[in-house]
Amino acid sequence: MAGAESSPLITSRADLIEAMSRGGKPRAEWRVGTEHEKHVYRKNPLRPVQYEGADGIAALLEGIRHRTGWHFFHDHANPIGLRNDGPVGGISLEPGGQFELSGAPHETIQGSAEELRAHLEDCRAVGEALNIHFLGLGVTPLWSVADLKRMPKSRYGIMTPYMDKVGTLGTSMMYRSATVQANLDFSDEADMVKKMRVSLALQPIVTALFANSPFVDGKPSGYLSFRSHIWLNTDRARTGMLPFVFEDGFGFDRYAEHALDVPMYFVIRNGQYVNAAGESFRAFMRGELPQLPGEKPTIKDWEDHLSTLFPEVRLKQFLEMRGADMGDEAHVNALPALWVGLLYDEDVLEEAWQLVRDWTDDERQMLRDKIPETAIHTPFRDGTVADIARRIVDLAASGLYGRGRGEEAFLAPLIETLDLGKTPAERWLDKYNNDWSGDLTKIFDEAEI
Numbered sequence: 254m255a256g257a258e259s260s261p262l263i264t265s266r267a268d269l270i271e272a273m274s275r276g277g278k279p280r281a282e283w284r285v286g287t288e289h290e291k292h293v294y295r296k297n298p299l300r301p302v303q304y305e306g307a308d309g310i311a312a313l314l315e316g317i318r319h320r321t322g323w324h325f326f327h328d329h330a331n332p333i334g335l336r337n338d339g340p341v342g343g344i345s346l347e348p349g350g351q352f353e354l355s356g357a358p359h360e361t362i363q364g365s366a367e368e369l370r371a372h373l374e375d376c377r378a379v380g381e382a383l384n385i386h387f388l389g390l391g392v393t394p395l396w397s398v399a400d401l402k403r404m405p406k407s408r409y410g411i412m413t414p415y416m417d418k419v420g421t422l423g424t425s426m427m428y429r430s431a432t433v434q435a436n437l438d439f440s441d442e443a444d445m446v447k448k449m450r451v452s453l454a455l456q457p458i459v460t461a462l463f464a465n466s467p468f469v470d471g472k473p474s475g476y477l478s479f480r481s482h483i484w485l486n487t488d489r490a491r492t493g494m495l496p497f498v499f500e501d502g503f504g505f506d507r508y509a510e511h512a513l514d515v516p517m518y519f520v521i522r523n524g525q526y527v528n529a530a531g532e533s534f535r536a537f538m539r540g541e542l543p544q545l546p547g548e549k550p551t552i553k554d555w556e557d558h559l560s561t562l563f564p565e566v567r568l569k570q571f572l573e574m575r576g577a578d579m580g581d582e583a584h585v586n587a588l589p590a591l592w593v594g595l596l597y598d599e600d601v602l603e604e605a606w607q608l609v610r611d612w613t614d615d616e617r618q619m620l621r622d623k624i625p626e627t628a629i630h631t632p633f634r635d636g637t638v639a640d641i642a643r644r645i646v647d648l649a650a651s652g653l654y655g656r657g658r659g660e661e662a663f664l665a666p667l668i669e670t671l672d673l674g675k676t677p678a679e680r681w682l683d684k685y686n687n688d689w690s691g692d693l694t695k696i697f698d699e700a701e702i
Contacts (some may be wrong), residue, residue, distance in 0.1 A: 258522065260553035263538065269509040272555055274442065276570025283438040283597060284358030285589045286342075286571075287365045290351040290431035290579055291376070291702060292388040299395065299694055302350055303402050304331075308383040310350050310404070316379030317344065331405040342368075348409045349401035349428035352376065352387065358436075362593060362653075362660040366586045373582065373702065389585075389702035391466030391480035391578025393429040394693055401428045407526040411519050415530040422486040430466075430480045431579035435589040436571045437596055442504050447606060448596050449498055449566055454609035455645060456494075456565040456576035457620035459591065461628040461638045462646075462667050463577035463584060467678040471693055473685070475626065477678035480578050482625035484563070491515045492563045494621050496614040508568050513538075518561045520545060520554055534558055565621070580677055581702055583666045590663035593656075594649025601652035608644065628676045643671050 263269065293302045293310065304310045314332050318325060323335040323343070334345035342357035354372050359365040376387055393401075403409055409427065416423025439445035464477040476482045484492055497507060517529040517537070527544050529537075536542055537550045559569050567573040577588050595605050620638070623631045629639040646667050653661040670676055675683070681696060689695040 260551035263550050263552060263555060268552060269555060270505040272552055272559070273505050273508065273568055273570060276439070277441045278438050280440060284360060285362065285365060285593050286358045286436040287356040287369065287433065287585065287589045288353065288436065289433040289585050290347055290353045292390065292393045292431055293350050293352055294386055294388055294697060295384050296386060296697070299697055301396055301401050302385055304350065304404055310346065312383055313379055313385050314344070317375050320375055320379060328406050333404065333406050346404040346406065348403055350404055351431050361658050362586060362590045362663050363658070365589055366663070369582060369585055387702050388697060388700055389579050389581045390700050391431060391478060392469055394468035394696055395471050396429065397470060398424045398428045408519055411526060411528045411530055415518065416488065419488040419490065420486050422483045423488055426483045426487045430483055432480065432575065433577050433579050433585050433588050435574045435592045437574070437592055438571050445568070445572070446503055447602060448572055449568060451602060451605045451609060452566045452572060452574055452592070452596065453494060453498055454612055454617055455605065456574065457624045458638055458641050458645060460576040461624045461631065461676070462642050462670055463580060463588065464628040464676040464678040465578035465580045467682050468693060473682060477628040477676055478578055478625045485622065485625065491561065493565065494617050495564050499614070512559055512562060515562055517558060521557065584677070586663045587666050590653060590660055591646070591649045591667065593660065594652035595645060598652035598655050601648050604648055605645065628678065639671060639674065646671065
């Protein structure tokens with residue numbers, strides 16, 4: 254948590270740009286990382302899990318620490334996650350106790366899949382003795398925000414009241430949603446621009462394929478991806494489809510300009526979070542941040558600020574694909590496979606760009622607005638989103654096949670969705686209305702991961 258004080262001060266606009274551009278890598282060094290969040294719960298009776306106690310989430314962290322040899326990191330005296338000894342990777346806690354694995358960069362989807370398998374094995378082995386179980390859905394189906402206890406992370410104490418000022422569902426995003434993300438590399442600015450444009454345009458299509466959150470507050474929500482609907486009502490200043498990315502001249506500098514206009518959350522000093530919610534990073538650059546008068550930001554402050562932006566694709570020193578609901582193990586693996594297939598083959602990337610290049614800002618936003626409700630059935634131009642989804646899955650399969658590693662097999666759950674014509678969310682609704690006779694508690698057994 255500490256480190257901003259030892260980071261160099263920002264001295265020019267170039268420092269802001271370099272914080273992103275230094276992520277560029279030659280193709281041979283491109284990797285993929287996968288992040289996912291799981292809801293935690295108890296059985297008999299069904300209830301959320303608290304942080305404290307001999308059978309709480311802190312005890313789960315301790316058990317996994319003992320099993321893996323990973324190391325705690327803390328917020329004050331509280332263990333709030335684990336780090337390994339590798340290049341990147343670790344476990345962290347989301348506000349409502351969602352248990353997140355931030356995976357290391359891998360050369361292949363098989364490597365990422367093996368990391369996931371081992372992590373889930375650790376979670377199940379330790380969780381079983383604590384009556385802690387894990388749920389692979391985009392939104393917890395029963396509990397309200399008030400039912401879920403906040404994890405002891407200082408940043409969440411800052412973010413929670415701010416969310417109520419800037420949106421209607423921001424606390425739902427924090428406390429009861431769960432996602433899976435894929436992180437991918439770029440070679441240089443031009444490569445970043447092309448990948449960001451393609452992935453932003455296609456992100457709603459991916460949301461449709463992975464729609465897996467049809468329930469909220471104990472009943473059908475009216476949405477197939479309620480998690481994605483939540484993000485439409487979280488904080489418009491730091492979320493969305495970023496239409497400026499498609500304007501002529503877009504690059505690192507333009508993204509930095511956007512980021513400067515996104516209100517801050519916090520600054521970290523002496524290992525403590527300083528509440529700067531709603532303040533301007535531009536003012537901070539001038540030494541005019543009210544909470545730190547006369548003090549100017551470091552590179553680490555800027556990197557922290559970039560991590561508090563939540564668009565559909567986020568640019569840091571890599572690109573984060575942020576559009577998918579959490580699902581089962583096969584779907585967690587399918588997400589990085591889809592994006593690697595689309596973005597890491599030059600010919601496939603160009604075909605994907607030709608597919609989306611004439612989509613208008615209004616069309617992209619329409620997809621973003623409608624897909625949470627109707628997913629692959631959303632009308633678009635002369636067909637539906639399912640038609641586009643079929644095209645991009647085929648393109649991804651071609652890109653993966655060209656890598657010669659058998660990674661195209663990981664697209665199987667997406668092909669199943671398209672063949673059935675039903676998203677995972679619709680299959681849960683079918684069970685709810687038929688096999689389960691409206692008993693939503695059944696999903697905790699069937700969606701356990």
